[in-house]
Amino acid sequence: MATIEHADARHPVAEEHATSTGLPNTKLAMWLFLASDCLLFGALISTYVLYRGASLVGPYPDDVFDIPYTSVSSFVLLASSLTMVLALAALQRGDVGRSRIWLLATAMLGLTFVGGQVYEFTAFYHEGLTLTTNVFGTSFYVLTGFHGTHVAIGILMLLTLLWLSLGGRLGPERVEAVELVGLYWHFVDIVWIVIFTVVYLIPTGSGPA
Amino acid sequence: MATEHVPADAPPEVTPPRRAHARHPSTREYVRIAIVLALVTAAEVVIYYIDWVHENGVLIPLLFAFSILKFALVVLWFMHLKFDSRTYARFFVMGLAGAVTLYLIVLITFQTFAG
Numbered sequence: 001m002a003t004i005e006h007a008d009a010r011h012p013v014a015e016e017h018a019t020s021t022g023l024p025n026t027k028l029a030m031w032l033f034l035a036s037d038c039l040l041f042g043a044l045i046s047t048y049v050l051y052r053g054a055s056l057v058g059p060y061p062d063d064v065f066d067i068p069y070t071s072v073s074s075f076v077l078l079a080s081s082l083t084m085v086l087a088l089a090a091l092q093r094g095d096v097g098r099s100r101i102w103l104l105a106t107a108m109l110g111l112t113f114v115g116g117q118v119y120e121f122t123a124f125y126h127e128g129l130t131l132t133t134n135v136f137g138t139s140f141y142v143l144t145g146f147h148g149t150h151v152a153i154g155i156l157m158l159l160t161l162l163w164l165s166l167g168g169r170l171g172p173e174r175v176e177a178v179e180l181v182g183l184y185w186h187f188v189d190i191v192w193i194v195i196f197t198v199v200y201l202i203p204t205g206s207g208p209a
Numbered sequence: 210m211a212t213e214h215v216p217a218d219a220p221p222e223v224t225p226p227r228r229a230h231a232r233h234p235s236t237r238e239y240v241r242i243a244i245v246l247a248l249v250t251a252a253e254v255v256i257y258y259i260d261w262v263h264e265n266g267v268l269i270p271l272l273f274a275f276s277i278l279k280f281a282l283v284v285l286w287f288m289h290l291k292f293d294s295r296t297y298a299r300f301f302v303m304g305l306a307g308a309v310t311l312y313l314i315v316l317i318t319f320q321t322f323a324g
Contacts, residue, residue: 023294031297035304042308050321071254075247082243085287089236186288190280196250197276201257202269 030180034187037150041191044146045198048139052204055134061204064124073116074196077151080109081189084182094172100165103178106185107158110151117148140199147195150188157181233292242286249275 019025087102121141129137161181164170170177234242253275262268285291290298316322 031300035301038304038308042312046312046316074250078246081287085239183288186283190283193276193279197272201272
């Protein structure tokens with residue numbers, strides 16, 4: 001396969017594969033994956049909307065939701081998107097040290113979000129809302145659980161990048177790896193933007209429709 | 210117009226990958242976008258507690274408007290779709306539009322928005 005080699009003062013040799021589109025295949029594949037993930041989350045969000053207000057027994061959304069608490073979680077996830085782009089920008093500038101700090105900050109903010117979600121699920125469980133209590137419980141836990149799993153996978157990817165960086169294997173010549181993880185991370189953020197509005201902020205009521 | 214003859218057994222044309230970093234936002238721009246996102250999120254939470262907004266039926270349209278704004282800011286600026294190749298945008302919009310269309314049809318079929 002044809003390859004093109006670049007060399008500059010900062011990183012001796014970076015090798016890229018030529019592609020028929022002129023775009024990196026890995027990045028194109030990531031965008032295609034994100035497009036397919038839109039269908040997955042679309043199915044889960046519309047299932048939640050479809051069963052909104054259809055529960056015959058409680059607890060209902062208004063009985064368990066704590067909007068100020070979830071708002072803080074939303075701010076945390078939005079902040080992690082900022083630290084993610086700052087990690088990418090730092091690596092593009094060749095500032096490996098700062099990119100490590102921002103990668104670590106992003107992973108920590110992600111962990112805070114997932115920790116918050118675990119606490120929220122535990123609180124809901126103690127209030128009597130389980131996966132099988134009613135259709136609200138089922139659709140809510142499946143939707144937010146899938147999202148939380150995506151965040152957890154993103155944290156693993158961030159920590160892997162950090163580990164590679166600390167081992168000297170993530171320099172400016174491999175900036176595309178950070179960009180790909182960044183795309184995934186921002187996607188998780190935009191899905192939460194929709195979930196926060198549709199699930200938490202749009203009122204459902206506190207009883208059967 | 211002159212046309213170039215390409216032999217049938219010629220290897221497929223390959224192009225070196227474009228380094229699509231021609232113009233990425235500066236750190237200051239990223240921080241500005243993050244501040245706007247935080248302010249819009251705060252506005253969403255504030256309007257949730259205003260009775261007038263609930264009573265006059267403007268809560269849901271406002272929440273959707275804010276949500277679309279936040280979504281667009283993250284996709285265009287943080288995910289760099291505003292600056293990168295249009296091909297990425299086409300891929301993503303294809304999936305997004307497909308999902309929105311498909312699930313709107315499902316929800317309308319089940320009369321989710323009736324009443």
